[in-house]
Amino acid sequence: MRHLVLGTMLFAVPAIALAQQNGIQIENAWSRAAMAGRTGVVYLTITDTGAPDRLTAASSPVASKADLHESFTDNGVAKMRDVTTLPVEPGKPLTLSPDGYHIMLTGLKQPLKQGDTFPVTLSFAKAGQVTATVTVQKAGGSMSMPGMPMHGGDTTK
Amino acid sequence: MSSTSDPATGRPGGARPPAWIFGVIGLLIALLLLGTGAFIWLGGGGTASLVGGPFVLEDSNGKQVTDRAFLGKYMLVYFGYTYCPDVCPTTLNDVADALDHLGPEAAKLQPIFITVDPKRDTPAVMKQYTAAFTPRLIGLTGTPEQIADAAKEYRVYYAEHRTGPGPDDYSMDHSSILYLMGPDGKFIAPIRADESGAQMATDLAKLMS
Numbered sequence: 001m002r003h004l005v006l007g008t009m010l011f012a013v014p015a016i017a018l019a020q021q022n023g024i025q026i027e028n029a030w031s032r033a034a035m036a037g038r039t040g041v042v043y044l045t046i047t048d049t050g051a052p053d054r055l056t057a058a059s060s061p062v063a064s065k066a067d068l069h070e071s072f073t074d075n076g077v078a079k080m081r082d083v084t085t086l087p088v089e090p091g092k093p094l095t096l097s098p099d100g101y102h103i104m105l106t107g108l109k110q111p112l113k114q115g116d117t118f119p120v121t122l123s124f125a126k127a128g129q130v131t132a133t134v135t136v137q138k139a140g141g142s143m144s145m146p147g148m149p150m151h152g153g154d155t156t157k
Numbered sequence: 158m159s160s161t162s163d164p165a166t167g168r169p170g171g172a173r174p175p176a177w178i179f180g181v182i183g184l185l186i187a188l189l190l191l192g193t194g195a196f197i198w199l200g201g202g203g204t205a206s207l208v209g210g211p212f213v214l215e216d217s218n219g220k221q222v223t224d225r226a227f228l229g230k231y232m233l234v235y236f237g238y239t240y241c242p243d244v245c246p247t248t249l250n251d252v253a254d255a256l257d258h259l260g261p262e263a264a265k266l267q268p269i270f271i272t273v274d275p276k277r278d279t280p281a282v283m284k285q286y287t288a289a290f291t292p293r294l295i296g297l298t299g300t301p302e303q304i305a306d307a308a309k310e311y312r313v314y315y316a317e318h319r320t321g322p323g324p325d326d327y328s329m330d331h332s333s334i335l336y337l338m339g340p341d342g343k344f345i346a347p348i349r350a351d352e353s354g355a356q357m358a359t360d361l362a363k364l365m366s
Contacts, residue, residue, distance in 0.1 A: 032246055035285055041242040071243045073351070077314055078237075078244045078333035098247040099351060104241070106325075139289035140250025 022127035023050020024088070028121060029132040031105075033139040034112045040105035042066070042120050042134050045095045046077070048088040050127065055086040055094075057123040060134075064107030066120065071099055080104075098142060112136045174212065186285045203261060208344040209234070209335055210310035214299040217284035222297065224342055230267045231365055232338040235350065236313045238329045239286040240275035244350070250317065253291040254354020264292070265340075265365055271297045273315035273331045311336060317347075337364055 019026045029044035040063060046055065058066040068083040088094050095099065096102050103120065112118070116136040121129050167321055171295060198248070205239040209224075209333075216222045233252065237245035249270060256263040272278035275298050278286075283296030333346035344362055348357060 033289060034242075035282075039240050039284075041246070064272045073244075073333055076332055076334055077330050077348075078241075078331045079318070080241070080243065080328045082319075082320065098243060102243050116358070138250075140246040140253065142247070142250065 001138070002107050019130050019132035022124075023090075024048055024053065024122075024124055024130050026122065026130055027131040029134040030110055030141075031118075031134045031136045033114045033136055034105075034108055036108050036111040038108055040108050040112050042103040042105065042143045042155075043096045044103075044132060044134075045093050046088050046122070047093045048090045050090065052087065052089050053127050054125040055088060055122055056084075056119060056125055058093040058103045059103060059123075060108055060118060060120045062112070062118045063105035064109065065105070067104050068094065068101070069104045070101050071100075085125075114138045114141075178295050181189065189231065190223065208310075208312055208347075212303070212307035212310060213247050214303055214307060215280055216299040217280045219280040219286065219295050227267050227269070228342055229340050231265050231340060231361075232336075232342075233266055233268045233346075233348070233361070234311065234338060235269070235271050235334075235338040236271050236308060236311065236315065236331055237333070238331070239282055240274060240325075241265070244333055248335070248350045249287075249290045249294065251352060251354045251357055252294065252335070253348075255357035256293060257290060258355050258358030260364060262362060262365065266361065268294045269297060271293055271304070271307055273282050273304060273308060274329050275299055275301050277325070284329075337361065359366075 015141050019029075027045045027047065029042060031040055031042050034040040034050040042057050042058070042060070055068065058068060068086060069080050070083050071078065071080050073079070083101065086094060094101075097154050114136055118136070119133045120134050124131050212224050214222055214323040235248060235252070237248065239245070252268050256266070256268065259266070268291075270283075272283065278296075278298050280296075280298055283298050287296035297307075298304070307313075313332045315326045315329055318330050320326045320328060333350040335350055337345045337348055339345050346358055346360075352360070
């Protein structure tokens with residue numbers, strides 16, 4: 001069952017989670033299961049094949065607010081702070097991932113359940129708005145779950 | 158000690174220090190021993206109890222629970238909050254992974270998630286939140302005072318970081334370390350919160366053997 005789900009996601013993720021516009025490409029957008037009314041998260045990878053640009057904002061219809069954040073640990077204390085803008089450069093993919101940059105969703109209008117998908121729109125200073133499809137994983141899931149080398153070996157057999 | 162006989166020399170007419178000298182030396186030695194004893198007792202005891210101690214909190218059914226409820230099991234204690242979108246879910250997922258890796262050994266271990274945001278983390282919220290990671294994870298909340306007391310026992314720092322004027326416009330800065338406590342309730346070792354589940358399991362297996 002687990003392999004069936006993973007297998008399905010292997011095919012599903014690259015097919016639906018790719019958005020491209022004006023040299024900005026967004027891949028592997030994923031989230032974690034979360035409760036309605038509470039907070040959620042979006043992680044993704046941005047590749048810039050055009051001119052240097054800046055990510056300035058995010059929004060999603062599933063949440064009342066979507067903010068760019070950075071998490072970091074300062075002397076053993078975990079902190080989360082707003083990020084006003086994130087530069088993207090050609091040839092240097094920017095990955096938002098756990099314990100680093102993320103998009104925080106506040107005031108979820110619906111529960112996010114494993115396997116669900118929802119849109120997130122990123123605003124870039126030059127490229128404008130790019131909308132990507134986000135796939136929901138289990139609570140606390142990590143991107144290494146589907147489609148990463150750890151499981152890639154299993155599926156080639 | 159205060160005897161004036163001197164079996165070591167026993168030579169008649171030899172120069173002997175007056176008896177009161179032995180009394181003074183004896184007193185000094187006694188004071189020195191007492192001081193060292195007190196130092197070891199306070200210092201040693203202090204080291205062992207630097208982290209952890211008694212707490213009175215509420216479980217996810219709103220029932221009062223104390224640290225004594227977990228005696229006999231290893232406790233893996235983490236302080237965080239459920240509005241935390243990134244660090245806390247990542248850590249708790251690693252804990253759930255570690256339990257899977259530990260296999261039957263995991264039965265010796267009770268993972269406990271204590272909120273530092275009792276205003277928003279009611280027992281009902283804690284119940285739903287912890288269940289999403291593993292049913293084995295126990296979530297504890299309490300009054301702000303109870304949380305403050307528990308955090309103090311574990312030397313955990315936490316503070317509100319305001320992000321806007323609304324009542325929910327804040328995140329929590331908080332110590333992000335896991336604490337492994339022994340079946341006797343005493344602190345064993347800290348575990349890094351950013352370790353993978355597999356690494357955590359390896360560390361825990363060593364520390365619990």
